[in-house]
Amino acid sequence: MTRPRVLVIGSGIAGLSFALKAAEWASVLVVTKKSRADSNTNWARGGIAAGLGPDDDPALHLADTLRAGDGLCHRDRVEAVVREGPARVQELMEWGVRFHRENGELSLGREGGHSRRRIVRAGDRTGREIERALLSAVARHRHIRLIQHLLVVDLLVEASPEGRRCVGAVALDHRRGVQVELRAPTTLLAAGGAGQVYLHTTNPTVATGDGIAMAYRAGARVANMEFVQFHPTALYPTEDPAFLISEALRGEGALLRLQDGSLLMEGRDPMGSLASRDVVARAIHQEMGRRRQSHVLLDVSPIPRATMEARFPGAVEGCRARGIELFATGIPVVPAAHYMCGGVVTDEMGRSSVEGLLASGEVAFTGVHGANRLASNSLLEAVVFSHRAAEAARSAAEPPGGGPSRVPHQVLDSPHGPPEGPLGPNASEALTERRRLVRTLMWNDVGIVRTDRGLTRAVDRLTALRAEEEDRWTREGWSLAGVELRNLLEVARLIAASALLRKESRGLHFNVDHPERDDERFLADTTLEGR
Numbered sequence: 001m002t003r004p005r006v007l008v009i010g011s012g013i014a015g016l017s018f019a020l021k022a023a024e025w026a027s028v029l030v031v032t033k034k035s036r037a038d039s040n041t042n043w044a045r046g047g048i049a050a051g052l053g054p055d056d057d058p059a060l061h062l063a064d065t066l067r068a069g070d071g072l073c074h075r076d077r078v079e080a081v082v083r084e085g086p087a088r089v090q091e092l093m094e095w096g097v098r099f100h101r102e103n104g105e106l107s108l109g110r111e112g113g114h115s116r117r118r119i120v121r122a123g124d125r126t127g128r129e130i131e132r133a134l135l136s137a138v139a140r141h142r143h144i145r146l147i148q149h150l151l152v153v154d155l156l157v158e159a160s161p162e163g164r165r166c167v168g169a170v171a172l173d174h175r176r177g178v179q180v181e182l183r184a185p186t187t188l189l190a191a192g193g194a195g196q197v198y199l200h201t202t203n204p205t206v207a208t209g210d211g212i213a214m215a216y217r218a219g220a221r222v223a224n225m226e227f228v229q230f231h232p233t234a235l236y237p238t239e240d241p242a243f244l245i246s247e248a249l250r251g252e253g254a255l256l257r258l259q260d261g262s263l264l265m266e267g268r269d270p271m272g273s274l275a276s277r278d279v280v281a282r283a284i285h286q287e288m289g290r291r292r293q294s295h296v297l298l299d300v301s302p303i304p305r306a307t308m309e310a311r312f313p314g315a316v317e318g319c320r321a322r323g324i325e326l327f328a329t330g331i332p333v334v335p336a337a338h339y340m341c342g343g344v345v346t347d348e349m350g351r352s353s354v355e356g357l358l359a360s361g362e363v364a365f366t367g368v369h370g371a372n373r374l375a376s377n378s379l380l381e382a383v384v385f386s387h388r389a390a391e392a393a394r395s396a397a398e399p400p401g402g403g404p405s406r407v408p409h410q411v412l413d414s415p416h417g418p419p420e421g422p423l424g425p426n427a428s429e430a431l432t433e434r435r436r437l438v439r440t441l442m443w444n445d446v447g448i449v450r451t452d453r454g455l456t457r458a459v460d461r462l463t464a465l466r467a468e469e470e471d472r473w474t475r476e477g478w479s480l481a482g483v484e485l486r487n488l489l490e491v492a493r494l495i496a497a498s499a500l501l502r503k504e505s506r507g508l509h510f511n512v513d514h515p516e517r518d519d520e521r522f523l524a525d526t527t528l529e530g531r
């Protein structure tokens, strides 16, 4: 019997864990725009939060997550994540992920906002270990095919009695310059985040918001795009991407200091250097501005040197490679864009508002993170909702009564015609310049601290730039850099427009013109219908 086909866009933890589940009953095609390991997952340093410690309990993890989320978490979704998380972590180990152990037990780290040690990790390179194991499990699976360097440009959408139905995607083999149509009755969008929308980010260059942009263009609902998390400790000077110094160092005792040696967080928050990320990032931003200083310092002297070498080899080697004497001087750090809490709205099973389109991972808005994500909750959210999405996909493929799905199970993965118009240059100087312009504009006007004036200016400018880019798009043909810029502009505009709608300050969204939280008017998600 022919197996139903499933298309997965993205090769991070959300896409690969879903693929491994769906391959139990389907024939799965995973596509990724660069090489297989180019994903945000691969760059994740911290780990996965799971209430596994002897003093821990899902109820405590729930309480910490709700507190960080500042009133906007969807409680039922958080309950699902903290309840099902430990089983999913166990599954990762069965797929071959080697988490750090001490005396045979999982070694649990601590990060900001957590009241207990609950971060399951592999040194400070957890994402890399997860990606390694999942890619190797996928490579062994005969019902999964992974194609690299295939850039999905847009989703294929048809009218359906319920509204719109996704029947696959159009992709660009950008190294050969050919267009490819991928048809499947079920598509999982797992294309990751959008950190590249900002000038300074810990996200790899592939994180251009492709998934959110294409889902929005396909008519999917998106929500809470104003909640962008800035990580307080990216290595200064920032590279592209910025080198992330894990929050787990502060969990082990490292302290944030100003350049004169005084404690940055003293008198600001009872949790001190381990306060939640929004609070710490804003404090650093404020002090750097007030003192006209380029960075602050992370003092690692409270952590024994042997512990530093054993638990944080990434930070130690990264600093040494750049000539930073971290034990003598501390680590120079600044905030950088890190995580998108909003995204494509999904239900409790990972289904988007477009039939046939599921979403999981950073691209999705599940309601778990609210106005501020608790550290290390994202990989957890990804595995829990990819598991649920795989269940939903299975039920859709096997409707009650056993009838066939209405969309033909066909994946056309051979080239079938050129893209419309000539193929544009892959990364012309002009495209690079326009990308930098968008990222600078976002950093200045839609960053850690916002104003009504800056947001209005950003929305106007981005709307005009998007129109210009769409026009160029139809005239010049497609290229990898052009597709990414088009998506960056779409997502940048969604972030700025959502931020302008929220006339209060809450969690990661801080507007000096509306510095207070306003529960009467804004205790709700900011939802935008797809175009």
Ligand code: SIN
Binding pocket: 044, 045, 046, 047, 245, 246, 247, 248, 339, 374, 375, 376, 377, 378
């Ligand atoms: C970190 O290690 O600081 C990053 C972890 C996360 O973003 O959840």
